Amino acid sequence: MMKIFVLGAYPRSAKTRKAIRDLDEGKISIEEARLAILEDTAYICGVQVGAGLSYVQDPAIENHDIFRPFVESWRGVYADGLLRFFDNNFFYRIPVFVEEPDVQKCVISQRVRILKRIVHYYPIKISVPGPVTFSFMSKTELDRSELAISISRAYVLDSELGDSIPDILQLDEPFLTDPDASPYHVSILEECVKELKRRFSRIIISLYYGVPREDVFKRVIELPVEALTISLVEYPDRALSLLKTVRPESSKICIGVIDARDIKVEEYESVKKLVEKTIECVEGRDLYGISTSCGFELIPLKYAIEKTQILGRYGLRISEEVVKVRG
Amino acid sequence: MSNYTLPKAFITTVVGSYPKFPEAQEAIEKRKRGLISEEEFRKICRSAIRKVVEDYITAGVDIISDGEQTREDMVVFFVERMRGYEIGDWVRIFDNVYFRKPIVVSKIEYVGPMIIEDWEYARSVSDGRPVKFIITGPYTILDWSFNLYYRDRRELIFDIARALRREIEEAVKRGAKYVQVDEPALSTRPVREEAELLKEALEIMLKGLDCKKIVHICFGRIERILPYILDYPVDQFDLEFKNSNFRLLPYLKEYSYNKELGYGVVDVHSLKVETVEEIKDAVYRLLKLDIIGPEKIYLDPDCGLKRLPREIALEKLKNIVKAARELRREYGYES
Numbered sequence: 220m221m222k223i224f225v226l227g228a229y230p231r232s233a234k235t236r237k238a239i240r241d242l243d244e245g246k247i248s249i250e251e252a253r254l255a256i257l258e259d260t261a262y263i264c265g266v267q268v269g270a271g272l273s274y275v276q277d278p279a280i281e282n283h284d285i286f287r288p289f290v291e292s293w294r295g296v297y298a299d300g301l302l303r304f305f306d307n308n309f310f311y312r313i314p315v316f317v318e319e320p321d322v323q324k325c326v327i328s329q330r331v332r333i334l335k336r337i338v339h340y341y342p343i344k345i346s347v348p349g350p351v352t353f354s355f356m357s358k359t360e361l362d363r364s365e366l367a368i369s370i371s372r373a374y375v376l377d378s379e380l381g382d383s384i385p386d387i388l389q390l391d392e393p394f395l396t397d398p399d400a401s402p403y404h405v406s407i408l409e410e411c412v413k414e415l416k417r418r419f420s421r422i423i424i425s426l427y428y429g430v431p432r433e434d435v436f437k438r439v440i441e442l443p444v445e446a447l448t449i450s451l452v453e454y455p456d457r458a459l460s461l462l463k464t465v466r467p468e469s470s471k472i473c474i475g476v477i478d479a480r481d482i483k484v485e486e487y488e489s490v491k492k493l494v495e496k497t498i499e500c501v502e503g504r505d506l507y508g509i510s511t512s513c514g515f516e517l518i519p520l521k522y523a524i525e526k527t528q529i530l531g532r533y534g535l536r537i538s539e540e541v542v543k544v545r546g
Numbered sequence: 547m548s549n550y551t552l553p554k555a556f557i558t559t560v561v562g563s564y565p566k567f568p569e570a571q572e573a574i575e576k577r578k579r580g581l582i583s584e585e586e587f588r589k590i591c592r593s594a595i596r597k598v599v600e601d602y603i604t605a606g607v608d609i610i611s612d613g614e615q616t617r618e619d620m621v622v623f624f625v626e627r628m629r630g631y632e633i634g635d636w637v638r639i640f641d642n643v644y645f646r647k648p649i650v651v652s653k654i655e656y657v658g659p660m661i662i663e664d665w666e667y668a669r670s671v672s673d674g675r676p677v678k679f680i681i682t683g684p685y686t687i688l689d690w691s692f693n694l695y696y697r698d699r700r701e702l703i704f705d706i707a708r709a710l711r712r713e714i715e716e717a718v719k720r721g722a723k724y725v726q727v728d729e730p731a732l733s734t735r736p737v738r739e740e741a742e743l744l745k746e747a748l749e750i751m752l753k754g755l756d757c758k759k760i761v762h763i764c765f766g767r768i769e770r771i772l773p774y775i776l777d778y779p780v781d782q783f784d785l786e787f788k789n790s791n792f793r794l795l796p797y798l799k800e801y802s803y804n805k806e807l808g809y810g811v812v813d814v815h816s817l818k819v820e821t822v823e824e825i826k827d828a829v830y831r832l833l834k835l836d837i838i839g840p841e842k843i844y845l846d847p848d849c850g851l852k853r854l855p856r857e858i859a860l861e862k863l864k865n866i867v868k869a870a871r872e873l874r875r876e877y878g879y880e881s
Contacts, residue, residue, distance in 0.1 A: 231638075233636070236636065239642045305734070306735045309638060309640065312641075481692060482692045482694065483693065517638065518637065518692075519635030519637060519647075520635075
């Protein structure tokens with residue numbers, strides 16, 4: 220059965236934005252702010268379940284950016300000035316690693332525990348910054364390959380200390396779609412995956428915002444992970460051509476077909492066509508799944524909800540009309 | 547208005563924005579809440595524009611700006627004043643800071659002057675110094691808005707370009723000599739197709755206008771788009787260098803850059819004030835490449851100064867001006 224899921228974080232509701240602002244200004248307590256975050260989290264989890272998605276993606280409402288929860292929970296790293304996050308009109312605070320990360324508070328396991336309380340009957344997916352992206356988008360004097368491996372170890376330790384494991388751990392590696400990313404970076408990721416596999420049995424690697432170079436993609440698909448997601452939204456022709464050249468095993472490929480950075484709603488036929496074209500380009504017939512192109516955090520919440528529901532609806536129809544027919 | 551003679555080399559300038567004065571910030575808030583009219587808003591902001599200009603004159607900057615005191619945001623300000631846009635819901639920029647990302651809901655059309663009044667007011671108090679007419683470019687407006695109307699983004703960008711041209715034409719008619727188009731979004735997607743799309747839009751916007759035409763691009767991977775933008779219909783590129791540690795310099799040589807250059811020599815994201823020597827060293831590095839002479843070099847910050855405290859912004863400008871004066875003497879342009 221083709222999997223259907225959202226790739227990343229969700230935006231905050233107006234109530235939560237205000238609660239966080241009030242917290243920063245000392246007007247409310249941290250418990251009150253947490254309650255607002257929890258309400259958003261529960262609502263969004265409910266929407267994903269209602270849409271029939273295969274996994275409940277952690278909405279990561281409290282994240283200011285993908286790195287921040289870890290930066291604030293580890294010793295040896297702090298958040299510095301703002302830098303543009305890839306091609307978005309959105310800025311993250313640059314993590315500065317002065318030494319290898321030392322886990323002080325658990326992030327992954329804390330998230331898993333909260334989500335399991337909300338949807339204990341559903342598989343939980345937590346996305347974390349891929350160790351290569353984390354390392355190469357930070358400032359540091361440390362060796363970046365060693366840093367990436369120590370970040371992976373920190374994720375493992377987080378999960379061990381907190382005694383919780385997500386059903387799926389997703390490594391967000393948008394850095395690998397950068398033209399400067401090379402097989403060298405994938406070789407670092409390979410070492411990181413070895414570390415992570417000690418604790419996390421199901422791993423997805425997520426490539427978004429762009430299309431990786433062929434030499435990079437060829438190496439990534441060889442990694443021993445459950446699936447690899449690639450966005451077909453930004454540059455569909457380039458992505459399809461890459462798939463056609465490399466011809467990866469279809470059961471490992473998940474394609475991003477719902478544009479999570481745009482509010483325009485995709486038509487069913489155009490999404491279906493993308494899936495059909497992908498199947499023509501890969502080896503085998505059954506794709507691992509379809510997903511959003513990336514997280515929803517850069518569009519307003521109401522559109523994120525609408526697109527979540529559309530993803531579920533389209534996914535179901537596509538399973539019936541395209542994948543099963545061909546299978 | 548007295549005459550102001552520009553130096554023959556190492557002209558100093560600014561990219562555009564300046565730290566917001568409290569009265570301008572308050573006026574923006576009041577206007578948003580409908581508490582004051584557009585006319586009252588402009589009137590209140592004049593005092594802020596005057597203070598910006600006074601700071602520029604104190605620092606000794608040659609070509610100045612209005613400090614963009616009326617603009618709450620470089621895209622929202624313009625789209626609120628064009629037909630075809632609706633102000634959308636909140637979208638995050640960083641941390642818990644959000645802006646209302648505009649949505650294109652119908653055909654884009656020019657309604658009437660947007661920044662001309664601010665520019666004219668700045669000019670009236672500039673003591674004869676030229677004031678750049680600075681406008682957000684069509685690519686950045688396209689990229690930082692949602693589109694629910696146009697099926698083809700080419701049509702959308704060209705309609706934005708046509709609307710902006712009307713504004714520029716009016717400014718040139720009223721005497722604007724320096725027109726700068728800000729395109730920070732371009733460097734975030736540094737691929738040939740996007741650079742070529744902007745080129746077509748710039749041709750619509752700027753073709754045949756009698757003024758010095760400038761495009762400002764900052765941060766991101768400028769070196770990647772450099773080969774595709776060199777034939778843009780402009781006289782000058784104004785580029786960020788300092789923040790990226792002058793990474794771009796060898797590429798200017800590689801691609802035989804020969805237009806005028808707005809050379810970003812101070813970092814607008816750093817509170818550290820660059821010394822005169824540091825700024826001069828940056829110029830020596832550029833001159834050493836032997837691609838353009840001092841007459842084609844304009845010294846300025848990497849980008850707008852709006853995020854800096856006023857006193858830091860002013861000190862940075864003062865050091866740019868001091869460095870330019872010393873350089874002119876060293877290279878025989880002033881005694």
